[in-house]
Amino acid sequence: METRELRYFVAVAEELHFGRAALRLGIAQPPLSRAIGQLERRLGVTLLERTSRTVALTEAGTVLLREGRAALDAVAAAERRTRRAALGAAELVLVTKAGASSELLPRLLDAYAAEPGSVAVDVVLCGIGQQEGLLRDGRADVALLHLPFDSTAGLDFEELGTERQVLVLPAGHPAAARESLTMAEAISVPGLPPPRWPGSDGPGPEIRDHAQLLQLIALGRASAVLPASVRSQLRPELTTVPVVDAPPVTTVIAWPPHSRSRPLALLIRTATRL
Amino acid sequence: METRELRYFVAVAEELHFGRAALRLGIAQPPLSRAIGQLERRLGVTLLERTSRTVALTEAGTVLLREGRAALDAVAAAERRTRRAALGAAELVLVTKAGASSELLPRLLDAYAAEPGSVAVDVVLCGIGQQEGLLRDGRADVALLHLPFDSTAGLDFEELGTERQVLVLPAGHPAAARESLTMAEAISVPGLPPPRWPGSDGPGPEIRDHAQLLQLIALGRASAVLPASVRSQLRPELTTVPVVDAPPVTTVIAWPPHSRSRPLALLIRTATRL
DNA sequence: CTAATTGATACCCGTGCGGTATCGATGCGC
DNA sequence: GCGCATCGATACCGCACGGGTATCAATTAG
Numbered sequence: 001m002e003t004r005e006l007r008y009f010v011a012v013a014e015e016l017h018f019g020r021a022a023l024r025l026g027i028a029q030p031p032l033s034r035a036i037g038q039l040e041r042r043l044g045v046t047l048l049e050r051t052s053r054t055v056a057l058t059e060a061g062t063v064l065l066r067e068g069r070a071a072l073d074a075v076a077a078a079e080r081r082t083r084r085a086a087l088g089a090a091e092l093v094l095v096t097k098a099g100a101s102s103e104l105l106p107r108l109l110d111a112y113a114a115e116p117g118s119v120a121v122d123v124v125l126c127g128i129g130q131q132e133g134l135l136r137d138g139r140a141d142v143a144l145l146h147l148p149f150d151s152t153a154g155l156d157f158e159e160l161g162t163e164r165q166v167l168v169l170p171a172g173h174p175a176a177a178r179e180s181l182t183m184a185e186a187i188s189v190p191g192l193p194p195p196r197w198p199g200s201d202g203p204g205p206e207i208r209d210h211a212q213l214l215q216l217i218a219l220g221r222a223s224a225v226l227p228a229s230v231r232s233q234l235r236p237e238l239t240t241v242p243v244v245d246a247p248p249v250t251t252v253i254a255w256p257p258h259s260r261s262r263p264l265a266l267l268i269r270t271a272t273r274l
Numbered sequence: 275m276e277t278r279e280l281r282y283f284v285a286v287a288e289e290l291h292f293g294r295a296a297l298r299l300g301i302a303q304p305p306l307s308r309a310i311g312q313l314e315r316r317l318g319v320t321l322l323e324r325t326s327r328t329v330a331l332t333e334a335g336t337v338l339l340r341e342g343r344a345a346l347d348a349v350a351a352a353e354r355r356t357r358r359a360a361l362g363a364a365e366l367v368l369v370t371k372a373g374a375s376s377e378l379l380p381r382l383l384d385a386y387a388a389e390p391g392s393v394a395v396d397v398v399l400c401g402i403g404q405q406e407g408l409l410r411d412g413r414a415d416v417a418l419l420h421l422p423f424d425s426t427a428g429l430d431f432e433e434l435g436t437e438r439q440v441l442v443l444p445a446g447h448p449a450a451a452r453e454s455l456t457m458a459e460a461i462s463v464p465g466l467p468p469p470r471w472p473g474s475d476g477p478g479p480e481i482r483d484h485a486q487l488l489q490l491i492a493l494g495r496a497s498a499v500l501p502a503s504v505r506s507q508l509r510p511e512l513t514t515v516p517v518v519d520a521p522p523v524t525t526v527i528a529w530p531p532h533s534r535s536r537p538l539a540l541l542i543r544t545a546t547r548l
Numbered sequence: 549c550t551a552a553t554t555g556a557t558a559c560c561c562g563t564g565c566g567g568t569a570t571c572g573a574t575g576c577g578c
Numbered sequence: 579g580c581g582c583a584t585c586g587a588t589a590c591c592g593c594a595c596g597g598g599t600a601t602c603a604a605t606t607a608g
Contacts, residue, residue: 001277001349001352001353002276002277002278003275003276003277003349004276004596006349006352017554018554018555018556019553019554019555027596027597027598028597028598028599029554029555029556030555030556030557030558030597030598030599030600031596031597031598033555033556033557034556034557034596034597035596035597037556043353043356043357043360044357044360045356045357045359045360046360047356050554050555050556051554051555051604051605052553052554052555052556052603052604052605052606053553053554053555053604053605053606054554055554055555058360059359059360059362060356060357060359060360061356062359063355063356063359064352064355064356064359066532066533067348067351067352067355067356067412068352070348070351070352070532071345071348071349071351071352073348074341074344074345074347074348074349075275075277075280075345075348075349077341077344077345078275078280078338078341078342078344078345079275079317081337081338081341082317082319082321082334082337082338082341083317083318083319083334085319085333085334085336085337085338086317086318086319086320086332086333086334088333138341153430153531153532154428154429154430154530154531154532155428155531156427156428256428257427257428257429258340258344258427258428259340278565291585292585292586292587293584293585293586301565301566301567302566302567302568303585303586303587304566304567304568304569304586304587304588304589305565305566305567306566307586307587307588308565308566308587308588309565309566311587324585324586324587325573325574325585325586326572326573326574326575326584326585326586326587327573327574327575327584327585327586328585329585329586
């Protein structure tokens with residue numbers, strides 16, 4: 001199977017429409033129909049059920065969509081990492097959620113920079129849930145993740161530390177006076193609904209990163225249960241209340257398997273020793 | 275980057291010889307040279323240093339070899355899993371080292387078969403260190419691994435249990451009378467050298483799986499430190515002595531990320547409940 | 549019943565992949 | 579030192595295949 005065929009199939013499978021998929025791919029519709037047909041014939045598998053009005057994935061098509069995306073990511077990662085390796089510009093790209101790990105990250109960067117043999121670290125801040133994608137397709141080398149929110153599926157990782165969670169809310173709110181809260185109480189604070197995380201549907205604005213989230217809380221429009229370390233970066237108008245039964249959050253440093261370059265290994269070792 | 279280009283590059287990078295690589299690929303040498311040249315030009319990267327007598331990998335080439343193999347595995351996995359999904363023959367392929375987990379595996383298979391909604395499980399026994407490859411390229415769905423010997427790099431896994439290690443040796447040997455041994459003593463038992471594991475070099479025969487290993491020990495030609503559960507399958511002429519300071523062995527059930535099909539999830543759940 | 553939409557088919561053209569023949573460079577034997 | 583063998587690169591050629599346009603066939607909305 002060629003990557004071109006995979007790209008074509010993934011486009012059609014995502015659009016469920018040959019015309020739109022062809023447009024997205026920058027080719028005409030007939031060659032696309034033919035390519036998919038050839039792919040199906042070569043695999044001996046029906047990937048799409050199509051009438052002249054609708055296109056639907058078969059069981060096998062669903063599998064190929066998932067696996068094909070992963071394969072395309074792997075190819076893209078190979079290309080990106082090769083290019084970066086050739087630049088000789090030995091540097092690491094570290095990705096973390098904007099607004100998260102604000103306490104740990106500077107310490108890590110300082111400690112790493114002080115190590116002999118360390119290289120430049122490019123810090124990329126991204127939205128929630130995007131880190132794994134960046135690692136998988138080679139745009140990043142290493143990430144700080146927070147279990148159990150982020151998934152380490154397909155990644156190697158080391159635990160860096162665990163912290164309890166607190167409810168973040170405006171200082172003036174009645175609930176701010178409480179000594180502690182339960183999870184049930186925290187998610188039902190009057191007037192301060194929990195934010196809508198990406199992927200979930202529902203009313204209200206969807207937040208994209210921690211900075212947005214804190215702003216939303218400061219506006220008195222939401223509250224959120226977050227790792228205790230956010231306290232170090234809170235503006236004075238925000239306060240926190242411990243949530244006793246919230247699951248503890250584990251910060252981990254994660255990297256793609258089979259990629260422990262020397263600078264990366266050093267960074268990981270530095271992180272675990274903090 | 276097309277998979278064809280990746281296949282070509284990996285072949286040359288492994289052979290370090292255009293002629294042999296072309297032979298292996300079933301094409302002539304000139305098109306191969308051209309293809310590699312085009313790939314380098316498109317990437318803007320020198321992958322191979324070549325004189326008219328030698329071919330050597332550059333730094334970037336080393337990266338592309340590693341990443342390219344992973345990407346090709348991912349593509350192969352996509353193809354295999356799609357074909358299998360289309361057969362509709364819902365079945366799982368479980369892979370484990372021949373001779374290992376001989377106690378756990380039957381219990382797991384029995385318990386799983388008794389679950390409603392379980393599917394046929396195809397058990398594949400392979401040599402040491404081959405399981406991860408089978409998982410990565412889609413020939414298997416799930417594996418039983420033994421930490422710290424096997425690597426879980428790039429795999430999801432759940433721990434199933436931990437056991438101590440024992441030295442396995444012929445019953446008649448003087449050391450068999452000992453109550454316990456240290457690791458240092460175990461690997462230097464007179465006349466019974468530890469076997470040569472795949473990947474390491476040295477004198478003596480290289481063993482490929484646990485069955486071979488046990489036979490070698492029965493012949494009085496070797497001894498080995500193995501998980502305590504081997505005792506359940508030892509022939510009477512073999513005996514064991516606890517090794518007090520050997521690292522404990524953890525048996526894990528591992529699977530490729532993003533592939534928790536319903537039957538697989540059930541198998542994993544069954545395993546963790548054993 | 550007609551028109552619009554959408555995927556499949558027919559046909560043509562040009563790129564590019566693979567083949568053979570050959571060159572140029574390098575190392576080795578005599 | 580000279581010829582020879584080895585090996586990668588280059589030149590050139592033919593054809594397969596990917597992509598384009600035009601059109602058909604099937605389905606559905608109005």
